[in-house]
Amino acid sequence: GTPPPRSDHAAACHADRYLLIFGGGSHATCFNDLHVLDLQTMEWSRPKQQGLAPSPRAGHAGATVGENWYIVGGGNNKSGVSETLVLNMSTLTWSVVSSVEGRVPLASEGMTLVHSNYNGDDYLISFGGYNGRYSNEVFALKLTLKSDLQSKTKEHASDGTSSVLEPEVELSHDGKIREIAMDSADSDLKKDDANELLVALKAEKEELEAALNREQVQTIQLKEEIAEAEARNAELTKELQTVRGQLAAEQSRCFKLEVDVAELRQKLQSMDALEREVELLRRQKAASEQAALEAKQRQSSSGMWGWLVGTPPDKSES
Incomplete structure (x- = not known):
């Protein structure tokens, strides 16, 4: 059936059809179960396994080399797991590849593991992890005599026992992965390979x-x-400075013109007031002249009528 919910497990794909899930944890529980998902039928199964039953773990790392699935590190909420396991995905047989003692980086959670092939030899390269402290160490596991490893794995599975296959592995660590591969392969590097490498390096x-x-x-x-x-920027800067000077001069002229316009507006306002006063005086003058003319006409009329009736006009009035 479907595996229980979990995290920090490892997964691998076999024969482009089967998805294998191993271990992991949920809250305070760590698992050591193996589940397989058939990607064609999308059905889960929990197949029967052979060899040594692996201990529960979570946070481990896995890498596949051919039909072998290597599991390194992990923890069980108490300590790091010390053994490195290999599962033959065709026979579903577990075996122990190597084992370490104490709180070492290989018995850590959260490390990374990759497979690399150099000069015909297979290597497992691990980096980092946490086991009480964070690690930045690199470890290389050289896999040799792969066919013997598989045959011995099957023999131990049939006996129902397990052992550490020391002759088939070589464990080393250093600060750089490339140096590990070179140091472990120098003894096997042939002259022709060296010449080819030299030619390739020269071409590169x-x-x-x-x-x-x-x-x-x-x-x-x-x-x-x-x-x-x-240079162009310097010329443009000079031109910009010149334009800025001209602009400043124009701004000064505009300011002076604005002052002159303001003064002219004040003068125009004063002239408007004077024109209104002059117009008022003109009207007053015209009114006075009209009144004087009317008075004179009245006097002339009264004198004429008086003369006609025999009453001479009063000379004092004239």
């Missing part, structure tokens, strides 16, 4: 030198373009 060196020359030419061109751009 020539390619790198050619690429470096191209980069240098491009760098020179870029420097020339940068110099031209800087």
Whole structure:
């Protein structure tokens, strides 16, 4: 059936059809069960296994080499798991590959594990992990005599016992993975392989030198373009300063014109007031002249009528 919910488990794919799930944890419980999902029928199963039953663990790492699935590290909420296991995915047989003692990085949770092949030899490379402290160490597990390893695994499975297969593995660690592979393979490196490697390195060196020359030419061109751009920028800066000076002069002229316009507006307002006063005086003058004319006409009329009736006009009035 479907496996219980879990995390920190390991997974691998076999024959492009079967998904294998091993171990993991849920809260304070760690598992050592193996579940298989058929990717064609999408059905889970828990197959019968052979060999040594693995101890419960979570946070372990796994990597496949051919039909073998290697499990390294992990923990059980109390301590790190010391043994490195291998499962033959065709026969579903467990075996112990190696074992360590004490609180060492290989008995850690959360490490990474990858498979690498160098000069015909298979390596398992692990990095990091946590077992009371965080680790940045690199370990290399060299797998040799793979066919003997598989046959011995089957023999131990048929006997119902397990053992540590020391002759088939070589354990080492250092600060760099590449140095591990080189150090462990120097003794097996043949002269022809060395010559081929030297030729390849020379060809790679020539390619790198050619690429470096191209980069240098491009760098020179870029420097020339940068110099031209800087010169152009200097010219534009001078032009900008000139334009700014002209703009400042125009702003000063505009300010003076605004002052003159304000003064003219004040004068126009004063002239409007004077024109209104002049117009008022004109009207008053016209009214006075009209009144004087009317008075004179009245006097003239009264004198004429008086003369007609025999009453001479009063000379004092004239």
